[in-house]
Amino acid sequence: MRKICALCGRETDILIEGLCPDCYRRTHPLASVKREIVGIVRCPSCGAILYKGRWVKDPKIIEKLILESIEYQGKVTSVSIESLGLRHGLNNATVKIRGSVHELINDYDEYVQVKIRYSEELCPRCRDMINEKEKAIIQVRSVIPMDGQLKRIIIDIVRKETIKDERSGFLKIEDAWEGLDIKLSDQGLARSIAYKIHKTIPSRVIESQSVVRGRGDKVITKLSISVVLVPLNRGSIIMYSNKPYYVLAYSQNTIKLMELASKEIVNIKLNDIIKSEISIPNYETKCIENKNSKNLEITIDNDKYVLSGMC
Numbered sequence: 001m002r003k004i005c006a007l008c009g010r011e012t013d014i015l016i017e018g019l020c021p022d023c024y025r026r027t028h029p030l031a032s033v034k035r036e037i038v039g040i041v042r043c044p045s046c047g048a049i050l051y052k053g054r055w056v057k058d059p060k061i062i063e064k065l066i067l068e069s070i071e072y073q074g075k076v077t078s079v080s081i082e083s084l085g086l087r088h089g090l091n092n093a094t095v096k097i098r099g100s101v102h103e104l105i106n107d108y109d110e111y112v113q114v115k116i117r118y119s120e121e122l123c124p125r126c127r128d129m130i131n132e133k134e135k136a137i138i139q140v141r142s143v144i145p146m147d148g149q150l151k152r153i154i155i156d157i158v159r160k161e162t163i164k165d166e167r168s169g170f171l172k173i174e175d176a177w178e179g180l181d182i183k184l185s186d187q188g189l190a191r192s193i194a195y196k197i198h199k200t201i202p203s204r205v206i207e208s209q210s211v212v213r214g215r216g217d218k219v220i221t222k223l224s225i226s227v228v229l230v231p232l233n234r235g236s237i238i239m240y241s242n243k244p245y246y247v248l249a250y251s252q253n254t255i256k257l258m259e260l261a262s263k264e265i266v267n268i269k270l271n272d273i274i275k276s277e278i279s280i281p282n283y284e285t286k287c288i289e290n291k292n293s294k295n296l297e298i299t300i301d302n303d304k305y306v307l308s309g310m311c
């Protein structure tokens with residue numbers, strides 16, 4: 001009797017469950033991927049890989065994680081990873097599987113693609129080591145969003161204070177929400193940087209010391225310095241208590257302001273500026289020359305204010 005494949009209709013010597021070997025192979029894959037995405041998390045400091053909740057320092061672990069995501073249906077004689085990319089985010093690995101899904105079919109190669117999500121994260125040991133080095137943090141924030149120029153001034157101060165007297169102790173600067181975090185291993189250096197920032201830009205500085213951890217009789221403390229900047233100078237226009245003001249001067253933690261509508265001059269403590277919300281409105285200034293005075297014309301939305309003799 002002629003043997004005909006039920007799928008492709010070809011005549012065949014071997015018929016497996018009504019199919020020729022080719023069609024049987026196609027409909028019965030040797031391997032399939034159990035998990036849609038395999039997560040690989042590596043510690044960038046020591047190279048350990050997170051495996052089943054534990055950090056393992058073994059380069060073979062990556063291969064193990066990938067191969068464990070594959071389920072085999074037939075008799076498999078060898079498995080190897082042919083290509084593997086490990087960039088941050090999604091990657092593909094190609095796995096070559098040799099074997100056969102049925103005893104009547106000779107061994108052949110089959111390839112499966114495994115999706116890999118690669119990320120890096122400090123393992124607890126490395127995180128502890130870095131935390132022990134970190135003895136101080138300066139958190140620089142600002143009452144109005146910090147622009148690139150202001151950030152450069154801060155970074156410049158950090159650089160200059162660090163190279164002064166060849167001190168080492170600066171670890172890193174990180175962009176934080178609405179500001180910068182400066183991390184250091186030297187508390188004295190942290191204080192001198194904070195003081196220098198305070199001298200350069202109107203600001204409020206608050207220091208606090210906290211115990212990070214006590215280990216035996218070795219107590220680790222960390223110095224936190226909060227620096228809140230009020231980066232205003234003469235000529236700045238601000239909205240304060242919903243009214244527009246012109247900044248006249250700053251001295252001794254007090255900002256002298258002129259209310260644009262009433263021309264009333266008020267002295268506001270830096271702390272009160274920090275506590276209330278201030279903002280910079282959209283405005284334009286123009287200098288208008290009269291016979292004997294130069295007047296500053298300030299336009300905010302549809303309102304015009306004239307400050308005589310102010311430009």
Ligand SMILES: [Zn+2]
Nearest residue numbers: 005008020023
């Ligand atoms: Zn067939």
Ligand SMILES: [Zn+2]
Nearest residue numbers: 043046123126
């Ligand atoms: Zn590590």
